[in-house]
Amino acid sequence: MSGFWRVLHKFCAATVITALCMVWSDNAFAGRITGLRIGQGIGSVRIVFDADSKFDYKVFTLSSPNRLVIDTQGVDVAPSVSSNRDDNIFVKNVRVGSAGVNGVRIVFDLQKPVLIKKAFMLAPQSNFNWRFAIDLEAASERDFMAKIGNSHAVTSNDYNSADVSRNDDPVVASKPAARSGKxxxxxxxxxxxxxxxxxxxxxxxxxxxxxxxxxxxxxxxxxxxxxxxxxxxxxxxxxxxxxxxxxxxxxxxxxxxxxxxxxxxxxxxxxxxxxxxxxxxxxxxxxxxxxxxxxxxxxxxxxxxxxxxxxxxxxxxxxxxxxxxxxxxxxxxxxxxxxxxxxxxxxxxxxxxxxxxxxxxxxxxxxxxxxxxxxxxxxxxxxxxxxxxxxxxxxxxxxxxxxxxxxx
Ligand SMILES: [Zn+2]
CATH class of the missing domain: 3.40.630.40 (Zn-dependent exopeptidases)
Structure with a gap:
């Protein structure tokens, strides 16, 4: 845990703000991500999440190992999403965990260096409910390295970036005790x-x-x-x-x-x-x-x-x-x-x-x-x-x- 969160946690535990912190963490999710589809193009891929409401997001990449990280706010994720095994040449091994008090982090391992072209919400239309799409395109290792990290994230307007700025995987994040072994x-x-x-x-x-x-x-x-x-x-x-x-x-x-x-x-x-x-x-x-x-x-x-x-x-x-x-x-x-x-x-x-x-x-x-x-x-x-x-x-x-x- 970074010093900031450790201190914030202590701060919360030690004062009347405890109650407030609990209200935050008990905040029910307003919606749910219900499905995941991956469409492969030539030199590009589109990842689509189906959802029953719109939500705020932040999408960025990390290196060592190369990963695509999607932080969301206000939605939870149906179990079927993390069991998705859609084979493609860009991403694999989706993992889901918590991100901040009111969010979910979804991480894909990257099979090759990519750039995030776009990330956007699509309103319900004909047979579809809300959809969140991320377009990735193949990139050189050098271009990939130039755009890694939070500071290059594609973010929805209302995403509260103060909420979370970690670089770890949800697998670890959901089990804080494992952090010491990291x-x-x-x-x-x-x-x-x-x-x-x-x-x-x-x-x-x-x-x-x-x-x-x-x-x-x-x-x-x-x-x-x-x-x-x-x-x-x-x-x-x-x-x-x-x-x-x-x-x-x-x-x-x-x-x-x-x-x-x-x-x-x-x-x-x-x-x-x-x-x-x-x-x-x-x-x-x-x-x-x-x-x-x-x-x-x-x-x-x-x-x-x-x-x-x-x-x-x-x-x-x-x-x-x-x-x-x-x-x-x-x-x-x-x-x-x-x-x-x-x-x-x-x-x-x-x-x-x-x-x-x-x-x-x-x-x-x-x-x-x-x-x-x-x-x-x-x-x-x-x-x-x-x-x-x-x-x-x-x-x-x-x-x-x-x-x-x-x-x-
Ligand atoms: Zn100097």
């Missing part, structure tokens, strides 16, 4: 990219290239462990706004978010790795200055994220944030300790500041500054795969330790 989801964020080079090193190395190499290598090392599902916010040289990076980690329902950076300073002698977590008040002047510098990434590309900041002022989000910050700090301590064994670290390795990229209210997040590109020695080291490998191994150890705690 693979932990880690999102690694390679800082900067595209028009934004980040810091520029002593001999001209771009921070964006070091962070991308480190992120990819760390993902590979974690993948080899076979017990984590790891996503990158970018796997090539593209610009991604800071808010979008936060959204990506939330849409994957990440258990841990690590943003990778490398610093620079006017003083060429400045050296050492540091680990940052979010705080409204910075731990020191340098931390504040660094956060200000990293937060400028969006301005480089002509964007402004300030308008979104009220989103996190909501009281429940603040509650979730507090719990998330404890987890972030715990991981930052473990990471600092492991890193100090293999790399030069700054004093008080774990620092705090207001980094925009760390502001997912329900995902424990840290920002890792690998070292100073402005220092000739550290720049040379960070360009070496063997040095990054040592850093990666230390990070993997810290991640293993963090998830050994059943709380996470």
């Amino acid at each position: 693979r932990k989801i880690i999102v690694i964020d390679a800082g900067h990219g595209g028009v934004d080079p980040g810091a520029i090193g002593y001999s001209g190395t771009y921070e964006k290239n070091i962070t991308l190499s480190m992120a990819k290598e760390l993902k590979e090392m974690l993948d080899k462990k076979g017990k984590y599902t790891v996503y990158l916010t970018r796997s090539r040289d593209v610009f991604i706004p800071l808010r979008e990076r936060v959204k990506i980690s939330r849409s994957h329902d990440a258990d841990l978010f690590i943003s990778v950076h490398a610093d620079s300073a006017r003083n060429r002698k400045a050296v050492g790795l540091s680990v940052y977590t979010l705080s409204e008040t910075a731990s020191d002047k340098e931390a504040a200055a660094l956060a200000e510098k990293e937060n400028k990434a969006d301005i480089v590309a002509g964007l402004n994220f300030a308008e979104h900041s009220k989103e996190v002022s909501d009281i429940l989000l603040n509650l979730a944030q507090r719990e998330t910050n404890n987890s972030s700090a715990e991981f930052a301590t473990l990471l600092s300790r492991q890193m100090s064994k293999v790399a030069k670290t700054v004093s008080n390795t774990h620092r705090f500041a207001g980094f925009a990229v760390l502001k997912a209210p329900d995902v424990p997040s840290v920002l890792l500054e690998l070292g100073y590109l402005s220092n000739p020695t550290e720049e040379r080291q960070l360009r070496q795969k063997s040095y990054r490998r040592k850093l990666g191994e230390a990070a993997v150890k810290a991640i293993d330790q963090y998830f050994q705690n059943p709380k996470h």
Whole structure:
């Protein structure tokens, strides 16, 4: 369970809102999905659900394994739907479970990469009652990967997206206890990219290239462990706004978010790795200055994220944030300790500041500054795969330790 839902649940259990929560979860479904039909075209497929009322929906895809997810609100699903065995070359193995307090999640495994062309309700006509149709078309793996997650969902106007934003299967969702056995989801964020080079090193190395190499290598090392599902916010040289990076980690329902950076300073002698977590008040002047510098990434590309900041002022989000910050700090301590064994670290390795990229209210997040590109020695080291490998191994150890705690 993500921090947010855990906190929301605690919040509900501990107050008079318990009664209100129960009213929500007892909410009877207004209608029912009664049937499922799948029509295969050339390079496309239409999935049709028959229903006795219209309903709100959200349709999106997920990777590893590739899935099509349909979240609905206000309807339940007839058992016959999940026993559908319509053979086709696009989707298979339909599963049905709960989604939020008033919804149902339907998941198909995908046989090939697809794009969601359209999703729409059709009003009753001649022999048909309400129908909900989803058109999929075959896509390249690359196009598929570019559109995965909640943020690319096709949604009906009235779908209450605050209700649910998970990435798991109903099979798991309907049995929360099974969650602990589930693979932990880690999102690694390679800082900067595209028009934004980040810091520029002593001999001209771009921070964006070091962070991308480190992120990819760390993902590979974690993948080899076979017990984590790891996503990158970018796997090539593209610009991604800071808010979008936060959204990506939330849409994957990440258990841990690590943003990778490398610093620079006017003083060429400045050296050492540091680990940052979010705080409204910075731990020191340098931390504040660094956060200000990293937060400028969006301005480089002509964007402004300030308008979104009220989103996190909501009281429940603040509650979730507090719990998330404890987890972030715990991981930052473990990471600092492991890193100090293999790399030069700054004093008080774990620092705090207001980094925009760390502001997912329900995902424990840290920002890792690998070292100073402005220092000739550290720049040379960070360009070496063997040095990054040592850093990666230390990070993997810290991640293993963090998830050994059943709380996470
Ligand atoms: Zn940076």
